[in-house]
Amino acid sequence: MSFKLLILGSNSAAFAHRRHHTSQLLNIRDHHFLIDCGEGTQLLLKKYQIRLSRIDHILISHLHGDHYFGLIGLLSTMHLFGRTKDMLLIGPPGLKEIISTQLRYSETSLKFKINFKEFTPDISEIIYDHSKYRVITIPMDHQVPCSGYLFREKPKKRRIKKGMVEKLKISKPEIIALKEGKDISDNHGNIKYENKKLTENPNPSFSYAYCADSKVKPELAEIVKGVDLMYHEATFTNDMKNRATSTYHSTAMQAAEFAKLSKVKKLILGHFSVRYKEPDPILEEAQTIFDNSALAIEGTNFIIDEK
Numbered sequence: 001m002s003f004k005l006l007i008l009g010s011n012s013a014a015f016a017h018r019r020h021h022t023s024q025l026l027n028i029r030d031h032h033f034l035i036d037c038g039e040g041t042q043l044l045l046k047k048y049q050i051r052l053s054r055i056d057h058i059l060i061s062h063l064h065g066d067h068y069f070g071l072i073g074l075l076s077t078m079h080l081f082g083r084t085k086d087m088l089l090i091g092p093p094g095l096k097e098i099i100s101t102q103l104r105y106s107e108t109s110l111k112f113k114i115n116f117k118e119f120t121p122d123i124s125e126i127i128y129d130h131s132k133y134r135v136i137t138i139p140m141d142h143q144v145p146c147s148g149y150l151f152r153e154k155p156k157k158r159r160i161k162k163g164m165v166e167k168l169k170i171s172k173p174e175i176i177a178l179k180e181g182k183d184i185s186d187n188h189g190n191i192k193y194e195n196k197k198l199t200e201n202p203n204p205s206f207s208y209a210y211c212a213d214s215k216v217k218p219e220l221a222e223i224v225k226g227v228d229l230m231y232h233e234a235t236f237t238n239d240m241k242n243r244a245t246s247t248y249h250s251t252a253m254q255a256a257e258f259a260k261l262s263k264v265k266k267l268i269l270g271h272f273s274v275r276y277k278e279p280d281p282i283l284e285e286a287q288t289i290f291d292n293s294a295l296a297i298e299g300t301n302f303i304i305d306e307k
């Protein structure tokens with residue numbers, strides 16, 4: 001298993017119809033990223049038996065309450081449970097000031113360090129660079145500075161065909177060079193091992209795009225092009241298109257058209273308006289345009305793996 005996304009909350013504005021505010025947990029090879037942290041997120045983490053100590057990265061899309069009002073509660077609980085590990089907290093400008101003010105007035109000095117990183121609104125930038133993957137911001141079009149996040153694995157190394165290392169007694173430096181796609185020469189400069197005969201293509205690199213609150217923005221297709229999985233907000237059905245536009249949100253049809261344009265493999269729809277008791281009409285509408293669509297329902301796991 002490579003990427004595993006757990007949906008926690010998926011409602012907009014208010015808790016309703018047993019749906020909570022927006023929050024998701026992405027697991028990339030045991031690195032856990034909490035994406036948005038609406039009110040009640042820590043209760044949902046408990047419900048789905050996610051140990052808080054596993055979360056080392058929290059990403060907030062914007063400062064509307066339905067996306068971060070659970071944050072100070074979660075950080076306080078981590079502190080009370082004795083966390084000492086650093087936390088990386090990525091979010092919009094102002095988040096550091098808000099959290100610092102809340103902690104200052106409660107005279108709380110956290111037992112762990114928060115490394116704040118505030119994104120630059122309106123541009124796409126690498127906000128976190130790990131040796132195996134990157135997190136890139138996706139500038140959304142909302143009433144306040146808002147960013148989505150693209151998680152993209154870096155290209156993997158070539159694989160040496162089974163049994164070849166033993167059969168040809170390939171040395172360690174040669175293995176490294178072969179995995180990097182190089183041919184191996186002997187002392188006279190003649191080709192000893194031709195790379196394409198001994199290696200196979202690398203395993204695929206996976207990607208997940210979280211497109212937070214926004215008016216649909218087709219220019220972003222270049223950034224999220226071809227991702228394995230994309231979440232896009234779909235607050236309304238298309239009969240509410242005018243309302244979606246005036247409130248800087250998207251309809252299911254717009255999200256599906258954007259998924260089609262971006263040639264993503266799978267679309268997840270969320271951030272449902274409280275007006276929908278059941279979000280099924282949102283899915284039905286999206287599927288008329290983009291068949292491989294699904295709803296962000298609490299407790300659902302979306303897995304991207306090698307199969």
Ligand SMILES: [Zn+2]
Binds near residue numbers: 012013064066213271
């Ligand atoms: Zn929202």
Ligand SMILES: [Zn+2]
Binds near residue numbers: 062064142213
């Ligand atoms: Zn919002």
